[in-house]
Amino acid sequence: MFSRLLISGLFAGAAAGLIAALLQLYFVQPVLLHAELYETGELVHFGTAAVSAHQDVGGFDLMRDGLSVVFAMLTYTGYAFILLVGMAIAEMRGAKITARNGLIWGLAGFVTFHFAPGFTLAPEVPGVAAADVGARQIWWWATVVAAGAGLWLLAFGRNWLAWGAAAVLLLAPHVIGAPEPDAFSGPVPTEIGALFASRAFGVGMAAWMLLGCFAGFFWQREGGRIGAVQPA
Amino acid sequence: MTTQTNTASLSLSSILPLAFAAVLGFAIITITGHVQAQGLHDAAHDVRHATGFPCH
Numbered sequence: 434m435f436s437r438l439l440i441s442g443l444f445a446g447a448a449a450g451l452i453a454a455l456l457q458l459y460f461v462q463p464v465l466l467h468a469e470l471y472e473t474g475e476l477v478h479f480g481t482a483a484v485s486a487h488q489d490v491g492g493f494d495l496m497r498d499g500l501s502v503v504f505a506m507l508t509y510t511g512y513a514f515i516l517l518v519g520m521a522i523a524e525m526r527g528a529k530i531t532a533r534n535g536l537i538w539g540l541a542g543f544v545t546f547h548f549a550p551g552f553t554l555a556p557e558v559p560g561v562a563a564a565d566v567g568a569r570q571i572w573w574w575a576t577v578v579a580a581g582a583g584l585w586l587l588a589f590g591r592n593w594l595a596w597g598a599a600a601v602l603l604l605a606p607h608v609i610g611a612p613e614p615d616a617f618s619g620p621v622p623t624e625i626g627a628l629f630a631s632r633a634f635g636v637g638m639a640a641w642m643l644l645g646c647f648a649g650f651f652w653q654r655e656g657g658r659i660g661a662v663q664p665a
Numbered sequence: 666m667t668t669q670t671n672t673a674s675l676s677l678s679s680i681l682p683l684a685f686a687a688v689l690g691f692a693i694i695t696i697t698g699h700v701q702a703q704g705l706h707d708a709a710h711d712v713r714h715a716t717g718f719p720c721h
Contacts, residue, residue: 435682442686454712461715497711504697504712511693518687525679546694547717556717569719570699633715 434521437655442517445647446510453640454505458498460636464629465559466490471621472560478622486624509644516542516648519581523589524652532650539645540638541584547637549580549603553611556633558626561619564612576606 467490470476476484516538520530530538550573557563583602586595619626697709698718706713706720713720 434679435685438682438686442690457712457715462711465711465714500708501711504709505716507693508697508712508716511690511697514686514690514693518683518690521679521683551717554717554719557714557720559714563719563721566701566719566721573719629714633717637716 437652438514438517438521441648441651441655442510442513444651445517445644446513447506448647449513449640449644450506450509451502452643453509453636454502456636456639457501457505458493461629461632462498462501463490464625464632468558468560468621468625468629471625474620478620509640512542512546512641513644513648516645517652519585520648520652526589528589530649530652532646532653535645535647535649535652536642537645538649539642541588542645543638543641545581545584546577547641548634549606550576551630551634553607556630558619558621558629560621561626562614562617564614568612572606572611576611579603579606 467488470488470490471478476488478484520535520538524530553576554569554573563569579602583599586599586602590596590599696705698713698716700706710720
């Protein structure tokens with residue numbers, strides 16, 4: 434069982450993480466680097482002169498972008514282990530796990546780990562004003578746990594009590610609210626911030642759906658290999 | 666999800682690997698996304714922003 438989890442998680446996480454990294458480098462990184470020109474004060478929004486929206490943000494940075502690839506692959510491997518634990522429990526309770534329905538698992542993972550916390554704490558472009566990072570992390574984790582439990586109840590609950598609890602779990606973090614900054618002081622143009630948030634969500638969704646698909650695929654494959662000798 | 670008849674309950678032998686995999690997953694996410702040590706923060710900076718982790 435453990436080797437099945439470990440192997441599936443490593444393969445699915447590394448593959449999805451690599452694709453996530455490539456998508457991030459192409460679609461998100463230029464927006465982030467553009468924002469950093471404002472964060473560092475190199476460009477000034479609403480200064481004396483209008484600033485061109487087209488800036489040279491530099492090309493591929495081997496050290497910086499290489500680290501991003503490594504950390505994206507690590508992050509998605511972490512996600513993969515958590516996703517596979519959910520898949521394994523669901524399978525034991527009678528659900529079928531495949532590469533195809535893994536897409537839905539991936540979408541649910543995206544909502545849990547990326548979209549639910551991001552609904553109130555939007556993906557931050559560099560330079561935005563934000564509350565204390567520790568407080569935001571606590572809210573982030575609480576929201577992820579609540580959203581994950583809520584989606585599980587939506588998918589596997591069998592009565593209105595479960596579905597009602599799911600709605601409460603999904604809504605509560607946003608009704609209660611996240612730690613917010615006292616004042617807005619972001620120097621980055623709103624156009625860049627908005628593009629950054631939607632790109633981050635889009636890349637996250639694509640990568641998570643692939644992660645779910647890969648996790649389902651490897652879980653099945655490893656199950657056929659290992660389960661043939663010893664039932665998981 | 667389709668419900669089948671072979672609904673085996675969670676056995677003790679599967680709880681341990683599941684718990685370990687879950688802890689491993691959460692530990693990795695904590696390290697890549699949350700620990701604020703300077704070197705780690707700098708290395709993971711772009712991924713943290715793009716993945717929606719609270720950064721800075």
